[in-house]
Amino acid sequence: MSLRPLIAICGTTGVGKSKLAIELALSLQLQTSHSTHGYNGARIINADAMQVYAGMDIITNKVPPEEQAGVEHLLMGFKKPGEQYVVGQWVRDAIQVIEETHRRNQIPIIVGGTSYWIQHLIFPNRLASLDKLDDTDKRPSAPMSETLAAAVNCLPPKFLDLYNNLPKQLPSDSVDSESASALYSLLGSLDPQMAQRWHWKDSRKVLRSLNVIKESGRLGSEVVSEQNQVNEPPRYRSLLFWLYAKPDILFPRLDARVDNMIQRGLLKEVQELIDIAKSPPEEQTYGPGSDTDSPQFDYTLGLYQSIGFKEFSQYLSMPEGQEKTKAYESAVGRMKISTRQYAKKQVSWLRNKLLPAAYSANAAMREIGKLPVVPTYLLDATDLSSWKENIHDIAERITRDFLEERDLLDPLSVSDTAASLLSLPEKDVSPTAVLNARRKIVCPVCTVNPQQPVLIEEGKEWKAHVATRFHRKMQRRAEHGHEWEARKMSREASRNTIGTSLDVESDSEKVE
Numbered sequence: 142m143s144l145r146p147l148i149a150i151c152g153t154t155g156v157g158k159s160k161l162a163i164e165l166a167l168s169l170q171l172q173t174s175h176s177t178h179g180y181n182g183a184r185i186i187n188a189d190a191m192q193v194y195a196g197m198d199i200i201t202n203k204v205p206p207e208e209q210a211g212v213e214h215l216l217m218g219f220k221k222p223g224e225q226y227v228v229g230q231w232v233r234d235a236i237q238v239i240e241e242t243h244r245r246n247q248i249p250i251i252v253g254g255t256s257y258w259i260q261h262l263i264f265p266n267r268l269a270s271l272d273k274l275d276d277t278d279k280r281p282s283a284p285m286s287e288t289l290a291a292a293v294n295c296l297p298p299k300f301l302d303l304y305n306n307l308p309k310q311l312p313s314d315s316v317d318s319e320s321a322s323a324l325y326s327l328l329g330s331l332d333p334q335m336a337q338r339w340h341w342k343d344s345r346k347v348l349r350s351l352n353v354i355k356e357s358g359r360l361g362s363e364v365v366s367e368q369n370q371v372n373e374p375p376r377y378r379s380l381l382f383w384l385y386a387k388p389d390i391l392f393p394r395l396d397a398r399v400d401n402m403i404q405r406g407l408l409k410e411v412q413e414l415i416d417i418a419k420s421p422p423e424e425q426t427y428g429p430g431s432d433t434d435s436p437q438f439d440y441t442l443g444l445y446q447s448i449g450f451k452e453f454s455q456y457l458s459m460p461e462g463q464e465k466t467k468a469y470e471s472a473v474g475r476m477k478i479s480t481r482q483y484a485k486k487q488v489s490w491l492r493n494k495l496l497p498a499a500y501s502a503n504a505a506m507r508e509i510g511k512l513p514v515v516p517t518y519l520l521d522a523t524d525l526s527s528w529k530e531n532i533h534d535i536a537e538r539i540t541r542d543f544l545e546e547r548d549l550l551d552p553l554s555v556s557d558t559a560a561s562l563l564s565l566p567e568k569d570v571s572p573t574a575v576l577n578a579r580r581k582i583v584c585p586v587c588t589v590n591p592q593q594p595v596l597i598e599e600g601k602e603w604k605a606h607v608a609t610r611f612h613r614k615m616q617r618r619a620e621h622g623h624e625w626e627a628r629k630m631s632r633e634a635s636r637n638t639i640g641t642s643l644d645v646e647s648d649s650e651k652v653e
């Protein structure tokens with residue numbers, strides 16, 4: 142059976158995603174008389190993690206009802222502030238409304254800045270992130286796989302004991318290198334492929350990998366190869382529009398939007414959110430549509446993470462005075478910075494995660510001689526005065542061709558911006574590639590104690606490392622036989638490098 146169609150519109154804030162969605166929905170209503178695809182209108186499905194919350198229309202930046210032009214907007218404003226709602230729940234809810242929309246012979250248009258959600262919706266089990274391994278199959282008493290059982294059997298008694306009694310928590314302030322190195326050696330004996338991803342000093346990640354192995358009853362590398370086999374096709378034939386505006390134009394636009402939000406009463410909403418968090422949950426009624434199990438509330442998540450809340454909540458609790466005036470200005474400044482940073486993150490997710498996934502799905506179709514299953518277009522919304530030619534008309538034409546399953550316009554031909562941002566170096570996103578990426582290798586020159594090796598990531602970090610003054614000095618001294626001095630330096634360096642990935646630049650400075 143062929144896949145049902147879906148349109149997804151993503152991009153940063155302030156590029157007109159909602160506007161385009163409404164325009165496309167309206168044009169799909171009109172098209173029915175002279176189009177051959179047979180769909181009759183569209184419904185808009187929200188994919189913005191903040192807009193799922195009810196009220197708080199300014200901080201969430203919802204489209205006001207008068208601008209919705211009578212087009213249905215779903216999964217919007219149906220959760221209470223503080224109520225938890227995560228990607229898995231959204232995907233489940235979205236699948237349900239998409240099916241319902243298809244049954245009505247209408248097109249679902251997914252719109253929102255939470256590209257992570259959109260990616261999970263389109264690509265089942267495709268997010269090849271090993272950090273998600275701990276969500277898979279987390280059964281406390283999962284039976285051990287044969288591979289894991291064999292690996293456990295081979296453990297020396299000391300490690301077996303450690304495996305059976307993994308520490309519950311690591312001391313957060315200082316990590317003692319003895320137990321850190323023991324944990325790492327344990328992981329290395331069980332699952333070398335998994336171990337090479339972490340630095341031995343990064344006990345938090347090492348311990349997490351060990352816990353994942355224990356709880357799932359399988360080695361990380363096993364889970365990954367299983368995921369590789371289950372390379373499921375996309376859930377829908379998905380037309381992806383990425384609305385984009387160049388930073389030098391977008392950023393001032395975002396600044397103005399922050400000022401406008403404040404003018405329209407942002408601070409009143411922040412105060413409301415503070416008040417809600419203070420009132421006990423019993424006083425809050427659960428609206429219809431909430432889950433049968435009572436919803437979980439957490440006033441550090443959801444809207445409480447929104448840009449605007451963080452920046453202004455502290456200011457609102459300050460006593461009146463000169464300090465408060467200063468705090469206000471700094472909150473406005475910080476909110477503008479956060480908004481820009483968020484926009485940069487959104488673009489980088491689209492380019493580095495969503496695009497490669499779409500391309501690899503399309504490549505698989507090309508191999509069997511079929512049309513792309515996730516055709517992806519970048520529309521340049523930098524100059525809003527040419528919206529009709531640059532956005533509306535092109536999007537309408539591509540949509541019609543897509544729904545009628547005709548050959549599509551070459552995405553790179555749409556604009557120069559599209560050509561440059563849509564061409565990516567072919568990157569392997571398979572779970573195995575992810576597992577093998579960021580492999581740490583031992584620097585023999587800087588390693589003095591083999592139990593506590595100096596580990597450097599392959600590639601760029603390694604290149605940077607061998608160029609550091611520290612490494613060069615170690616090499617020179619080793620060559621000249623000043624071994625005791627080298628040892629001393631290495632000990633100092635290892636004391637200074639407890640943390641996540643080894644930051645060689647700063648280490649060498651501390652050593653100097």
Ligand SMILES: [Zn+2]
Nearest residue numbers: 584586587612
């Ligand atoms: Zn070195």
